[in-house]
Amino acid sequence: MNFVALKMLVADRAKYFSLIFAIAFASFLLANQISIFIGIMTRPSSQIRDVVDADIWVMDPQTLYSDEVYALRDYDLYRVRSVPGVQWAVPLYKGTGRAKGPDGRFRTVILMGVDDATLVGAPRKMLMGSIYDLDQPDAAIIDKAGFLYFFPGDPLQVGKTLQMNERRVLIVGISDASAPFQSFPVLHTRYSQALGFVGRERNLLSFVLAKPAAGVPPAKVCRAIEATTGLRARSAAEFSLDAFLFYLRNTGIPVNFGITVMIALIVGTVIPGQTFYIFTVENLKQFGALKAIGVTNRRIVGMILLQALVVGGSGYALGMGISAAFFARTLNYMPTRGIIFPWQVMASIGVVVLLVVGLASLISIRRVLVLEPAVVFRG
Amino acid sequence: MGTDGIAVFSRDVTKVFGRGDTQVHALRGIDLNIRFGELTMLVGPSGSGKTTLLSVITGLLDATSGELVVLGRRPAKLAQEELILFRRENLGFVFQQFNLIPALTAAENVAVPLLAGGTKRQQAVQRGEEFLATLGMAHRAHALPSELSGGEQQRVALARALVHEPKLIVCDEPTSALDGRTGHAVMDLLSATAVRPDRAVIIVTHDSRIFDFADQIAHMDDGRITSLEQNRKNGSLANGLAPISGALPLGDPELRASPATGD
Numbered sequence: 001m002n003f004v005a006l007k008m009l010v011a012d013r014a015k016y017f018s019l020i021f022a023i024a025f026a027s028f029l030l031a032n033q034i035s036i037f038i039g040i041m042t043r044p045s046s047q048i049r050d051v052v053d054a055d056i057w058v059m060d061p062q063t064l065y066s067d068e069v070y071a072l073r074d075y076d077l078y079r080v081r082s083v084p085g086v087q088w089a090v091p092l093y094k095g096t097g098r099a100k101g102p103d104g105r106f107r108t109v110i111l112m113g114v115d116d117a118t119l120v121g122a123p124r125k126m127l128m129g130s131i132y133d134l135d136q137p138d139a140a141i142i143d144k145a146g147f148l149y150f151f152p153g154d155p156l157q158v159g160k161t162l163q164m165n166e167r168r169v170l171i172v173g174i175s176d177a178s179a180p181f182q183s184f185p186v187l188h189t190r191y192s193q194a195l196g197f198v199g200r201e202r203n204l205l206s207f208v209l210a211k212p213a214a215g216v217p218p219a220k221v222c223r224a225i226e227a228t229t230g231l232r233a234r235s236a237a238e239f240s241l242d243a244f245l246f247y248l249r250n251t252g253i254p255v256n257f258g259i260t261v262m263i264a265l266i267v268g269t270v271i272p273g274q275t276f277y278i279f280t281v282e283n284l285k286q287f288g289a290l291k292a293i294g295v296t297n298r299r300i301v302g303m304i305l306l307q308a309l310v311v312g313g314s315g316y317a318l319g320m321g322i323s324a325a326f327f328a329r330t331l332n333y334m335p336t337r338g339i340i341f342p343w344q345v346m347a348s349i350g351v352v353v354l355l356v357v358g359l360a361s362l363i364s365i366r367r368v369l370v371l372e373p374a375v376v377f378r379g
Numbered sequence: 380m381g382t383d384g385i386a387v388f389s390r391d392v393t394k395v396f397g398r399g400d401t402q403v404h405a406l407r408g409i410d411l412n413i414r415f416g417e418l419t420m421l422v423g424p425s426g427s428g429k430t431t432l433l434s435v436i437t438g439l440l441d442a443t444s445g446e447l448v449v450l451g452r453r454p455a456k457l458a459q460e461e462l463i464l465f466r467r468e469n470l471g472f473v474f475q476q477f478n479l480i481p482a483l484t485a486a487e488n489v490a491v492p493l494l495a496g497g498t499k500r501q502q503a504v505q506r507g508e509e510f511l512a513t514l515g516m517a518h519r520a521h522a523l524p525s526e527l528s529g530g531e532q533q534r535v536a537l538a539r540a541l542v543h544e545p546k547l548i549v550c551d552e553p554t555s556a557l558d559g560r561t562g563h564a565v566m567d568l569l570s571a572t573a574v575r576p577d578r579a580v581i582i583v584t585h586d587s588r589i590f591d592f593a594d595q596i597a598h599m600d601d602g603r604i605t606s607l608e609q610n611r612k613n614g615s616l617a618n619g620l621a622p623i624s625g626a627l628p629l630g631d632p633e634l635r636a637s638p639a640t641g642d
Contacts, residue, residue: 001494004483011482214585289478292439293539294467295495296460335391377430377551377583 001295005303008283009310016311019275023315024269024322028085030261030349031323031341035255039339044247045337046178047094047112048187053120054090055218058225058233065246066239067181069094071203072231079104079229082206084219089210090115091191097198099145099185100163101150109146109185113194113204120209123188127255134190135200140197145334151286164197170339177266179338181247239272265352273360276311280304280364284371292372300368304361312357319353320346384445385448386547386579387413387436393396394602405431407602408445416476417544418569418592422609423599427585430551436581437470437549438462450546453454467495471540477532480523484513486520492543510542511535519629530561537569538606548573550582555588566592567570606627 010016048057048066058080060070080089092299093113100106114121114134122131123141133139144156152159162169169187189197194362195204210233212221222233234242243370248254287300327341394406406428413419421429435447438454447454450469457465470586471492479488489507508520514534524532533553538627540548553569554562566589573580582593590596597610 003500004480004487004491004494007482007487008480285476285478286480289474289480290435290491290495291463291471292466292472293492293495294463294470296463299495372439374430374434377434377439 001299001303002306005241005306006304006310009279009285009307011029012279014281015275018248018301019272019279019311020315020318022271022275023268023356026264026272026350027216027316027319027353028322028354029264029334030268030321030352031296031345032228032326033257033260034206034265034345034348035323035327035341036336036339037253037261038342038345039336040253041247042179042240043179043181043245043338043346044243046180047110047117048236048243050125050178050242051121051236052124053118054211055234055236056086056210056222056225056227056233057239058208058210058231059206061230061232063232066094067243068276069206071201072205072208074205074207076229076231077208080225080231080233082223083221083228085213085216085224087211087213088118090118090120092121092203092207092209093194093204094190094206095194095198095204096184097107097170099150099187099322102161105150107146107149107185108171108182110182111164112188113191113196114188115171116192117188119190123173123177125175127176128156128222131173131188133172134159134188134193136170136172138168138193139172140169140187140189140193141173141175142171143186144334145179145183145337147171147174148334149185164273167196167198181337187295200372204213209359215261216361269356270357271316272311272356276308276357276360277364277367279307280361281367284367285375287368288371288375291371297369301365304365304368308357308361308364312353314328315354316350320349339361382414384414385412385414386450387411387511387581388446388448389436390446392432392435392447393429393443394440395434402601403466406435406442409602409606411604413579413581413595414506415579416574417594418574418582419595419597420593421581421599422585422587423595423605424591425585426601427599428602429599431602432449433551433583434582435549437472438466449628465493469546471543471545471548471573473533473536473548473553474495475538476553477524477529479532479535479538479539481524484521484523485516485527485531487539488524488535488576489542491539493581496543503602507538507542510538514538528561529557533557533561535564535608536570541573546578548574548578548580550580550584552584552586553582554584554586558561562586562589583631607623609623 044065051082060072063069077091077356080086095111096108097111098106099109112121119131119134122134124224127144129141134141147156150162156174159171160171180186192221198200212218218235222235225231225233323341330336389409389411392406392409395401396405409432418494421432423429431440435442436449441455449642450467454462468493484506486504489510490503510518511517516531519527519531527535556563556566570592597604598606
């Protein structure tokens with residue numbers, strides 16, 4: 001009877017395609033909004049994720065997240081190094097400054113000052129140049145988006161200069177740094193150099209980056225650092241989560257995206273659900289005839305579920321295809337760079353679509369199950 | 380009177396819908412024998428209980444009381460699944476509005492009872508095509524119902540009712556949606572193909588133009604059979620409220636119905 005169910009489904013092409021497009025549209029909207037939401041909400045932790053050498057971030061005890069920093073005192077570095085379980089610890093400056101291009105355009109930039117000796121914290125994904133070029137006087141590595149902002153229309157190249165705090169900044173490399181939340185250009189330089197690029201404060205030690213000894217869990221070392229120094233220590237994962245939660249609680253972003261996701265869910269549930277229900281109701285006479293002829297309820301339920309699965313599967317596949325094409329297209333576009341379509345989102349939407357079509361078919365199935373086959377004798 | 384030759388045996392069958400003040404007595408003590416090899420018509424005005432009786436006989440509705448034996452089985456004693464299986468194997472339906480599935484071709488529609496019984500699609504559709512050919516519809520086997528005339532649709536519906544060789548064919552107003560000539564042609568076909576010594580046919584109808592096709596006509600009114608005409612087809616009309624003698628010696632749990640041999 002499966003082929004009967006499928007032929008019944010596709011017979012009314014207008015309804016069939018409207019069902020598929022409604023589910024595809026809802027799937028696309030959900031995939032799009034959830035992925036962009038995740039992409040944007042992970043941007044505040046971009047600089048944390050880009051530091052791949054260190055597992056532990058140590059900071060002022062009152063630090064809420066990575067973008068607002070109160071400097072430590074220089075000797076805090078040595079206190080961290082003295083904690084048992086710490087393999088090594090290095091300084092990191094993270095702050096903002098203003099950079100000016102050759103044509104006078106300026107922007108606030110995120111300035112990362114990495115340890116002079118080890119270059120821990122330097123970008124690992126380089127498009128041009130090398131992190132070792134940071135040894136040069138006034139050297140800095142700029143991210144691609146920043147380069148394109150300061151030197152619009154120019155091909156990527158090293159050797160260009162910017163100005164910060166009345167000092168020359170020599171571009172020695174171009175990195176593929178993760179996009180920050182504020183979309184500011186990201187500059188990496190040596191720790192000692194960073195001090196010259198920004199206005200001098202008494203203390204400039206933003207973070208201490210540390211590595212736990214072999215075999216010691218980062219979380220355990222974090223607790224040891226906190227107990228010993230009174231500073232706040234977070235693993236990279238914990239610190240990324242801090243940033244995510246801060247923006248979640250303190251901005252309207254989740255509300256904004258939440259509304260869109262709700263609309264997508266409502267559209268995705270109501271339209272296909274209603275259309276599928278109407279489709280089943282219009283076929284009640286046929287189902288009644290089938291029941292009279294001797295088709296079991298179980299078989300009819302199977303037919304309806306098959307129809308729902310085909311519609312849901314087709315709509316979902318189309319929606320995911322459109323979403324994949326969308327994110328493939330926008331991945332290399334500067335404002336949306338780094339926003340990807342996670343497989344977890346794809347899988348979750350699959351579950352949502354399954355629930356939607358399941359719900360719609362349950363309502364339809366109920367109508368068919370309570371249908372008296374004797375209805376076929378009522379002309 | 381024995382069970383030999385009796386397809387449907389009904390004694391004092393009643394059907395009541397609703398409860399209390401809203402009760403409707405749709406059937407009030409139906410006594411009726413329907414024999415193999417005969418075409419029986421249930422006729423009467425709207426609301427007389429014809430369709431309810433047909434629904435009760437086919438197990439689509441339960442009788443409220445009385446004794447009903449269909450093809451040697453008591454529908455009231457069958458579990459739901461058994462009843463469905465019983466209908467699928469033994470009954471063929473022809474509906475007033477044909478109730479063909481619009482998405483399926485004529486041959487596929489004919490194949491539906493076979494598919495419901497588990498026959499493979501290709502085999503079932505091929506059998507449907509063959510059966511349509513026997514009804515002179517081979518050239519329309521691949522047409523959709525919307526491409527068929529009313530008479531052709533009813534012939535497809537007839538083929539669907541017959542394809543699985545049921546022992547009892549029930550038809551609900553098979554000619555009411557057709558013009559006189561087409562209705563007559565459909566009845567010709569139905570008489571020629573459906574009525575066999577090992578099969579009984581029941582037709583519910585208002586259409587007096589087709590009464591001459593009946594072996595037996597049960598006139599109904601207000602839930603009762605008011606009169607029974609016998610052998611109308613052969614011209615030897617026996618009018619009046621025919622006595623239905625004796626009770627069937629019912630051998631529980633299941634009765635054996637022996638189709639007439641045609642003599």
